[in-house]
């Protein structure tokens with residue numbers, strides 16, 4: 001099973017951001033997730049603060065089985081990422097550490113969700129591990 005694991009802008013600064021996000025860094029999360037890598041799945045990690053780089057990465061790997069994706073602020077306005085997700089062949093799991101519905105009005109709508117199969121929002125950083133657990137259970 002081949003999984004893309006993408007984080008969008010400012011998630012590389014997770015630990016330094018507002019308290020609502022996490023006291024773990026993205027590096028720590030990746031370390032934990034690496035347990036699943038090779039042992040169970042082939043996971044391809046990517047994070048970027050640049051919209052075009054995210055689009056390129058998805059295009060180059062459009063035939064993966066799953067995409068676990070926290071698009072960060074791009075969730076709310078990136079048509080180019082939405083368009084590019086339409087060519088992605090696998091299942092798209094969109095993640096948000098915070099509960100978007102409890103936040104500012106401009107965060108309540110995710111454009112990306114138009115093309116997501118699953119959305120997890122408000123579970124904290126546990127959402128990353130839960131997305132992987134979901135995939136494991138689907139494979140049983």
Ligand SMILES: O=C1C[C@@](O)(C(=O)O)C[C@@H](O)[C@@H]1O
Nearest residue numbers: 010072073095096097098107
């Ligand atoms: O960068 C982020 C993180 C986020 O996607 C989340 O994980 O809760 C929510 C977005 O609104 C925000 O811009």
